[in-house]
Amino acid sequence: MFFLKRNLPTWERAARIIGGLAVGAAVAGGWTTGTVTWVALATAATLVLTAFVGFCPACAMVGRRYLDQ
Numbered sequence: 001m002f003f004l005k006r007n008l009p010t011w012e013r014a015a016r017i018i019g020g021l022a023v024g025a026a027v028a029g030g031w032t033t034g035t036v037t038w039v040a041l042a043t044a045a046t047l048v049l050t051a052f053v054g055f056c057p058a059c060a061m062v063g064r065r066y067l068d069q
Contacts, residue, residue: 006054007066013051020047 008016023044026032032040050056056064 004053004055005065007059007064008050008054008056009066013054016047016051020044020051023047 021044023040027037027040027044
C-alpha cells in the first residue's frame with residue numbers, strides 16, 4: 001500500500017484549501033487570460049490536492065515534518 005506521512009498541520013491545510021478556492025474563483029471570474037489561466041488552474045489544483053492529502057512533496061524535499069501530538 002502506498003502511504004504518505006502527513007507533513008502539513010491542520011491550519012495550513014485549511015489555508016491551502018482557501019487559497020486554492022480563491023485562485024480558482026479568480027480564474028472563473030475571468031481575471032486571468034492566456035497562459036496565466038493554465039498556471040493558475042495548476043496552482044489551485046495543487047493547493048487543494050495537497051491540502052486534502054495532507055502531504056506536500058516540496059515540503060518533504062526540504063525535510064519538513066509534522067508530528068502529530
